Amino acid sequence: EAQLVESGGGLVQPGGSLRLSCAASGFTFSRYWMSWVRQAPGKGLEWVANIKPDGSEKYYVDSLKGRFTISRDDAKNSLYLHISRLRADDTAMYYCARDWDIAIFGVVPSFDYWGQGTLVTVSS
Amino acid sequence: DIQMTQSPSSLSASVGDRVTITCRASQSISSYLNWYQQKPGKAPNLLIYGASSSQSGVPSRFSGSGSGTDFTLIISSLQPEDFATYYCQQSYSKGRTFGQGTKVESK
Numbered sequence: 001e002a003q004l005v006e007s008g009g010g011l012v013q014p015g016g017s018l019r020l021s022c023a024a025s026g027f028t029f030s031r032y033w034m035s036w037v038r039q040a041p042g043k044g045l046e047w048v049a050n051i052k053p054d055g056s057e058k059y060y061v062d063s064l065k066g067r068f069t070i071s072r073d074d075a076k077n078s079l080y081l082h083i084s085r086l087r088a089d090d091t092a093m094y095y096c097a098r099d100w101d102i103a104i105f106g107v108v109p110s111f112d113y114w115g116q117g118t119l120v121t122v123s124s
Numbered sequence: 125d126i127q128m129t130q131s132p133s134s135l136s137a138s139v140g141d142r143v144t145i146t147c148r149a150s151q152s153i154s155s156y157l158n159w160y161q162q163k164p165g166k167a168p169n170l171l172i173y174g175a176s177s178s179q180s181g182v183p184s185r186f187s188g189s190g191s192g193t194d195f196t197l198i199i200s201s202l203q204p205e206d207f208a209t210y211y212c213q214q215s216y217s218k219g220r221t222f223g224q225g226t227k228v229e230s231k
Contacts, residue, residue, distance in 0.1 A: 035220065037168075044225040045160075045168060045211050050218065059219045062125055095167055100215070108174035109215040110158040114167035 002027040002113040004096050009118030016086050020118055022079040022096030027113075030054070030074040033099035035111065036081045038092040046092075049081065050099050086122045093117040126150055126214050130223035136231040143199040145226045147212035152192045156216035159188055159197045162225075163208045171210075172197065202228070 008020040022034070035050040049060045049070040058070050069082040079096050095117045100109035127150035137143050147157065155175040160168040170179045172188035175195055185200040199206055207230055212223040 033218075037222075044209075045162070045213075045222045047213070047220040047222060050220065057218070061219065061221075099220075108156050108158065108177075110170055110173040110179075111160070111168070111213070112170050112173075112179065114169075116167060 002098060004098065004113055004115035006094065006096055006115040006118035009094060009120045011121045011123060012086050013124050014086060014088060014122055016122075017082065017084040018086060018120060020081040020083070020094055020096075020120070022081075022115055024077045024079065024096075024098075027098070029077040031103050032101055033109070034072060034079045035097045035099045036070060036079075037095045037097055037111070037114075039095070039117075040089070040092040043092075048094075051079070053102055083120070086120075088122050091120060091122045093119050125219055126153060126217055126221050128212055128214055128221050128223040130210075130212055130226050132226060133224065134227040134229060136229050137202050138231045139202055139204055141202045143202050143206075143228060145197045145210055145212075145228075147190075147195040147197070147223050149193045149195075149214055149216075153214045153216035155191050156214055157188075157190065157195045158213045158215060159186075160211045160213065161206075161208045162211065168211065199228075 003025045005023045036048040051070045071080045096115045097111035098113040129148045157175045159172040162168040176188045209225045209227045
């Protein structure tokens with residue numbers, strides 16, 4: 001079965017940077033778009049970014065463009081999110097989620113597998 | 125970006141009640157609409173994809189309908205384990221968006 005495990009979160013000072021990782025197993029990682037979704041404490045889900053297999057296409061939520069960079073290494077079955085110039089309102093649980101299978105046509109993309117999340121806290 | 129608006133933001137219901145949650149998209153998204161359930165401290169769980177298709181293992185009391193801009197999630201007979209927050213999400217555009225969530229609480 002598919003499994004996603006995030007890591008890299010922690011306490012970071014405002015203005016700092018962080019790289020989150022997501023290790024994938026149990027499925028053919030190189031076939032899937034992958035997404036990052038975050039959730040601030042007590043708030044709703046916010047989609048952050050996604051990336052095509054081989055990394056040739058990337059999309060970001062408009063409000064976060066410029067500070068967030070999504071990347072992947074298909075040889076290592078790994079997804080990454082680099083966040084720079086961290087702010088207090090970036091404090092959230094960050095989830096990676098499996099997105100669209102490019103090998104299957106006619107199926108609506110959905111987030112069918114999620115990791116357990118990694119918590120990022122931005123505070124001095 | 126496509127905006128997703130859910131209503132209500134919260135509701136109170138009793139075990140056995142029929143619960144209806146609606147989701148509206150800011151433009152037509154055909155049937156590119158998914159529903160998730162999230163319990164406190166847990167990752168979201170996919171319930172419905174493609175507006176009306178149930179994910180494997182999801183109880184039959186959960187159903188979805190709609191197309192275009194207006195969608196509905198129905199829980200036909202609320203069970204104790206269904207008290208949670210529910211989110212709609214569009215995948216019509218590669219930039220995905222979620223609704224703000226609907227919290228289902230015990231009356």
